[in-house]
Amino acid sequence: MNNFTQDERTPVPEDMPESEAPTRKMKTPVVLCIDDELIGLRVRRILLERAGYTVLGALDGSEGIELFSQHPIDAVVLDYAMPGMNGAEVATRLREMRPEVPILLLSAYLGLPPEVTSLVDVYMTKGEGAPMLLKKLRVMLTLTRLEDGQGRHDHTSE
């Protein structure tokens, strides 16, 4: 499993789609994917890497938290139902470490309760499909970057 995650973490620089070129001008965003579904995680990694992200994968919450603490992560794509720690708990822990990192909660469940969905920036179900995931992730990152820029700008103007 560790081998696999190590493998998943390895960046794949080639095959970046043309449409993702603008983001490449800047630093390639690093996305942490946490999901206990082996095949699901592998497919999602390929999907995000093709979209130009650098992807780190974790098969459970604690592994995800460890990677999060060790690497500069720009966004997290988090599964909800997982053995051990569920998505809500993992999100809470990540927020405690670095609240500015945006989290996208991805779940097979429809209608998670507000006390769970309010913990994250974006909540979507797995049925919504790959284009929607990519779109929501991009929007989320853009918004965060804008806020960051704003914050940095505010900070420098002070």
Place this chain on the structure above:
Amino acid sequence: MNLSHFNRIVRQVLLFPVISLVLVAAALSWQIVSSTDTVRLIQDSDQSIQQTNLVGRLIVDQESGLRGFEVTGERSFLGPYDQASNLLPAAFDKLEALKLNRSEHQLIAQLRSDHEVWIESYARPVIAMTQASGQEAGLHDLDLNQLGKQHMDKVRADLQAVVMADEAHRAYRVDRWRVQVRDMVIGLGLFAIVTGIFIGLFTRNRLHVVSDAYETWVDTLRVKNEELYLSGQQLRTTLASIGDGVITCDADGRIRMMNQVASDMTGWKIDDALGRPLDTVFHILNGETRQLIEDPVHKVKRLDAIVGLGPDKAGNTILVRQDGTEINISDSGAPIRDQDGTITGIVLVFRDVTVALRTQEALIANEKLAVAGRLAASIAHEIHNPLDSVSNMLYLMSSGSTEEENRQFLEMARQEIDRVTQISRSMLSLYRESTAPIPINIREILSGTLVLLDHRVQDLQSTVHLTAPEDLTIHGFPAELRQVFTNLVINAVEAAGASGHVEVTAKHVLPADSSATERHADGVLVEILDNGPGISDAASAKLFQPFFSTKGEQGTGLGLWVSRGIVSKHGGIINLESRKDTRGAVARVFLSTQPVISPGGAD
């Protein structure tokens, strides 16, 4: 008042007059005896008077004879004198011998001596002179005659005195007799009056006691009668109002009483049923074998106890009504005993459970759906995940991938589709049931169950671990057993809670391994252990009762009840208790390798 008291009173009332009459008779006879004595004394007085008069006449005869002889000198005139002189001593003796008082005896003695003096001093000298001197010789002796007259006067006076004394004595005795008789009459009269009054009062008093007792008895009887009527009325009303059919039989099994409900249920009119043998009216069959069930009267008498009449469980008894239709009943019979404990009759109580049985069947079916319902979210999630992966792969393939990538994607898609297939198969097998027992691999059924529960387990933040050999096989109905294991594992996971752990193990057991399984050849023991809080004493008694739940709104309270029914049907045993070695609970299901399947096992 009891009978001996009453007899005593009767004896008293009879004895007292008898005693009184005996006393009266005694007094009367005493009085008669004493008055007879008095009469005899009076007779004695009469006799003495008579005797005195006789003596007097004899003295007069002597004097007259003496006078005649004196005057005539003729010896023949002296006859009366001699005759009287011969009689007089005896007459005097007789007079003296009579019972007289002393004064009379003195007077008589005086009379006799005076008479003797007259004889000696006058009579004898005159007779001698006359014989010597002849006619009228005596007459010339004036002194002698003077003396004789004097003596005779004295004798006459004595006689007079004796007679007077006798008469006086007689009069006294007559008076005394009268007094006696009068006293006796008065005494008897008084005695009779007193006794009469006393007997009257006594009898009245005794009769009062008897009549009081009688009244009390009559009152008691009336009260008892009322009580009896009331209690009878209460029983009749109770019997009529009760919702169950009730039939009472005598010891020979003949119907003595039945209520309207019993009449409605059996289809027999009450009047027709009374007096008939019970098995004619109350015709019951074993629901499974359709064999006649032992006559309740015999069964109660044989076992000498309260019995359920069905083969062993409620709902297995069929009552065949008069018109031939059948209803399911649950019933019981109880002996009626007299004061010595001898069975004098049987009471049967039974109710129509046809609707209840259908309701029970519906509940069991419903619970099966409820188990699936509880798993629906979990199942949807299970299906959603592979669908998402496949969908993503299709997207990637359509957006341009290498041959090598496409080959990988197809392989992964096939695996994901296999997963979905497995899940849907597991789910289907929850519903689809075979009609006959089939061989079941225990490991397969347990892991299949756990697959469906996987996300429910993850949701609850617990872990489940299965340990089961590959080669365990039993015969049974897989969907039902899956339902049992699903219930038990969900219970265990929910009890274990966040970061809890559930261990599911299955192993082959021999009869000797457990006393609980000794009636089986061999079988499989499945244990589901959790590390939750265990089972409270209060809950443990009710675990398998329907509608008992510790989960509040979340539970139907039917899971374990249905599970036990299914396990019983498989001829197995299920139990659930707190773990003794450590915290938590353990559920044990024993299933025989070759069970005797009983279709009506659910109870």
